Amino acid sequence: MTTLEIKDLHAEVANPDESGEPIKILNGVNLTIRSGETHAIMGPNGSGKSTLSYAIAGHPKYTVTSGSITLDGEDVLAMSVDERARAGLFLAMQYPVEVPGVSMSNFLRTAVTAVRGEAPKLRHWVKEVKESMSELEIDPAFADRSVNEGFSGGEKKRHEILQLGLLAPKIAILDETDSGLDVDALRIVSEGVNRYKERENGGVLLITHYTRILRYIQPEFVHVFVGGRIVAEGGAELAEELDANGYVRFTQTATAGA
Numbered sequence: 001m002t003t004l005e006i007k008d009l010h011a012e013v014a015n016p017d018e019s020g021e022p023i024k025i026l027n028g029v030n031l032t033i034r035s036g037e038t039h040a041i042m043g044p045n046g047s048g049k050s051t052l053s054y055a056i057a058g059h060p061k062y063t064v065t066s067g068s069i070t071l072d073g074e075d076v077l078a079m080s081v082d083e084r085a086r087a088g089l090f091l092a093m094q095y096p097v098e099v100p101g102v103s104m105s106n107f108l109r110t111a112v113t114a115v116r117g118e119a120p121k122l123r124h125w126v127k128e129v130k131e132s133m134s135e136l137e138i139d140p141a142f143a144d145r146s147v148n149e150g151f152s153g154g155e156k157k158r159h160e161i162l163q164l165g166l167l168a169p170k171i172a173i174l175d176e177t178d179s180g181l182d183v184d185a186l187r188i189v190s191e192g193v194n195r196y197k198e199r200e201n202g203g204v205l206l207i208t209h210y211t212r213i214l215r216y217i218q219p220e221f222v223h224v225f226v227g228g229r230i231v232a233e234g235g236a237e238l239a240e241e242l243d244a245n246g247y248v249r250f251t252q253t254a255t256a257g258a
């Protein structure tokens with residue numbers, strides 16, 4: 001049983017205009033995710049959802065100014081990016097990075113070796129990757145291609161889920177994993193996430209601004225994210241309401257209270 005606990009988290013990013021003040025993005029996020037739970041964070045563009053995922057994963061551009069993140073009581077903010085991954089945190093990024101010159105298969109093996117603490121036995125490994133790729137309907141030829149280089153949006157997202165399955169983290173943060181997917185890809189990717197949940201009893205934080213993916217991956221908890229914090233919480237029915245009415249009710253309240 002694992003618990004990721006985020007308390008009153010504030011974070012900012014350096015101003016692209018170097019003489020300007022840092023830009024405050026997260027304004028007091030409180031969120032607890034346990035093994036086996038699926039949480040959806042839904043919010044309009046620019047509300048700080050990706051920033052929250054970066055703060056958890058340890059992206060160097062985003063500075064946590066106050067608050068805490070702990071994983072089973074351990075201080076995540078004191079860990080390096082690698083240590084966070086080894087501790088069992090995984091982030092599927094909204095915009096996966098391209099790594100020219102590094103093949104997908106080398107990348108996966110290196111990542112898995114780092115996280116598991118030992119290199120997987122070659123024979124098992126080849127079989128494991130093959131099976132995982134076939135579950136996600138990824139062409140085996142992708143193993144030799146450079147990481148994400150020239151991949152379509154949907155191919156990048158499938159590879160994020162391939163990594164999720166192989167790395168088997170305790171808590172997975174999926175940032176807009178649904179964006180840019182056609183109906184078939186959405187189903188395949190969702191099935192990959194559900195398999196991960198079943199096999200690992202993982203905790204999932206699903207960041208999205210559409211409710212479409214929530215038909216395939218059912219969240220027990222839905223959080224509305226506006227202005228760098230959670231402004232409303234509920235169950236799956238809240239997602240239905242957002243689908244029907246949008247975020248206006250919440251953005252108006254947030255502005256009025258600011």
Ligand SMILES: Nc1ncnc2c1ncn2[C@@H]1O[C@H](COP(=O)(O)OP(=O)(O)O)[C@@H](O)[C@H]1O
Nearest residue numbers: 013016025044045046047048049050051052061
């Ligand atoms: N590196 C950055 N430099 C400047 N502004 C940033 C940076 N990262 C995020 N922001 C700003 O912070 C706000 C929140 O961004 P983001 O976390 O990507 O929102 P979301 O994922 O909810 O769309 C936006 O207004 C965005 O422009």
Ligand SMILES: [Mg+2]
Nearest residue numbers: 049050094176
């Ligand atoms: Mg985003």
